[in-house]
Amino acid sequence: MLSERPTTPAVDSAIAILQLLVNASYPLTQAEISSQTGIPAASCYRILGSLLQAQLIVMDPGRKKAYGIGSKIFQMASTIYGRQSIIPYFHPIAEILKNEVHKTVLLSIPVGNTVVVVARLEATLSNHFHSYIGQTLPLHRAAAGKAILSLRSKEYLQHYLAGEHLAATPELDSQLERARRLGYALTHGEIEKGVSCLAAPVVNLSHEPIAAISICVGSEELSEQASRSYSSPLIQAARQLAARIG
Structure with missing residues (x-):
């Protein structure tokens, strides 16, 4: 500690x-x-x-x-927001994803030991969950944060947990391993009761996670089949954004 x-x-x-x-x-x-x-x-x-x-x-x-x-x-x-060069590339990709899954799409970036929402594209028919630009959450609690952590080294994770005064748990290890294997992270009710979030990491040319794209859905509608239908276009959007920013 x-x-x-x-x-x-x-x-x-x-x-x-x-x-x-x-x-x-x-x-x-x-x-x-x-x-x-x-x-x-x-x-x-x-x-x-x-x-x-x-x-x-x-x-x-x-x-x-x-x-x-x-x-x-x-x-x-405004200055900090304007320096996020990833944002202009995010919007056209998020527009396609939003129209495909009919959910609000979020872009988050890691800042220290947290993940911060820096862009948001609202879906008209989507449920209104409590997410907003500037929302800041610990990496280990948010789906976007877990997607990013899943691609970090073991040393980074140990340092992060020590900084948060947390011990590694089998549950967190399992969640991160699953995210690495499937290409997206998933949370259920960790931030808001009855809300599940899916997030896919965006990587740079060195395969380092620099952001994550996420969507939120009502937990009751997220069956295994629904997870697959949401995750596929989500992962594709994250890959497209990674390709655009080089």
């Missing part, structure tokens, strides 16, 4: 404030932020001032002395 890295309280508090404002459904006052984060009022005041100066948050004009997410956050997110 890896030792905990030292942290800086002021930075931790700033992150907590940003996370709170991102998830809030309306702008929050300093008192509300202090109460919900547990940050002392004086410290909260100073940190809010620094975040305001950096344009990471703004004073909301619709509510007196209330704060919301600032323009700089959107600028940074």
